[in-house]
Amino acid sequence: AQSVAQPEDQVNVAEGNPLTVKCTYSVSGNPYLFWYVQYPNRGLQFLLKYITGDNLVKGSYGFEAEFNKSQTSFHLKKPSALVSDSALYFCAVRAFSSNTGKLIFGQGTTLQVKP
Amino acid sequence: EAGVAQSPRYKIIEKRQSVAFWCNPISGHATLYWYQQILGQGPKLLIQFQNNGVVDDSQLPKDRFSAERLKGVDSTLKIQPAKLEDSAVYLCASSIGPNSGNTIYFGEGSWLTVV
Numbered sequence: 283a284q285s286v287a288q289p290e291d292q293v294n295v296a297e298g299n300p301l302t303v304k305c306t307y308s309v310s311g312n313p314y315l316f317w318y319v320q321y322p323n324r325g326l327q328f329l330l331k332y333i334t335g336d337n338l339v340k341g342s343y344g345f346e347a348e349f350n351k352s353q354t355s356f357h358l359k360k361p362s363a364l365v366s367d368s369a370l371y372f373c374a375v376r377a378f379s380s381n382t383g384k385l386i387f388g389q390g391t392t393l394q395v396k397p
Numbered sequence: 398e399a400g401v402a403q404s405p406r407y408k409i410i411e412k413r414q415s416v417a418f419w420c421n422p423i424s425g426h427a428t429l430y431w432y433q434q435i436l437g438q439g440p441k442l443l444i445q446f447q448n449n450g451v452v453d454d455s456q457l458p459k460d461r462f463s464a465e466r467l468k469g470v471d472s473t474l475k476i477q478p479a480k481l482e483d484s485a486v487y488l489c490a491s492s493i494g495p496n497s498g499n500t501i502y503f504g505e506g507s508w509l510t511v512v
Contacts, residue, residue, distance in 0.1 A: 326503040376497040383497035387439030
């Protein structure tokens with residue numbers, strides 16, 4: 283069965299410092315991995331995804347994520363955090379399928395960036 | 398390009414009453430999803446449509462929840478009768494197709510409180 287773990291409920295970082303939000307996954311076969319961000323009282327916004335190819339994926343708002351197959355991880359990173367990055371971040375995984383493939387979400391990690 | 402549209406944004410009902418949510422996906426997107434997000438948790442798939450056919454409704458509580466996508470575009474999700482534990486955000490999402498590599502785009506959500 284597919285699963286996603288986000289081991290930290292909350293990550294605190296000072297503005298201007300690098301940030302990392304951790305994600306590990308479990309899936310049969312090759313994974314498709316996604317990061318979404320949710321601001322208060324809003325829906326989920328797509329940040330980036332890994333399908334195949336380069337292990338370092340770049341996405342919106344300066345975020346990037348590194349796929350590590352041996353560690354089954356897909357950590358979200360940003361070199362310099364902004365206060366406006368404060369939000370709830372979700373990692374999600376999908377097993378390969380051509381006609382269906384449930385997107386399974388982690389529990390979410392709240393990122394707090396302090397000025 | 399317009400995003401996924403949902404209405405109403407907020408709804409408060411008493412238990413045992415009924416409620417309906419409407420969704421209009423991104424133009425041209427054949428695959429439509431309804432997710433339930435309970436406070437403090439990641440979204441959980443309720444039902445997935447491909448055009449007007451159901452692909453996956455394995456986690457839809459069919460004794461009280463129903464959903465339809467009659468013409469392969471708009472969709473409605475109905476809850477009748479509502480229970481207190483149905484208080485959640487109902488997220489509609491769409492993707493261009495069902496392939497696992499396709500990005501799923503979410504609407505702003507319909508926030509339900511059952512009292």
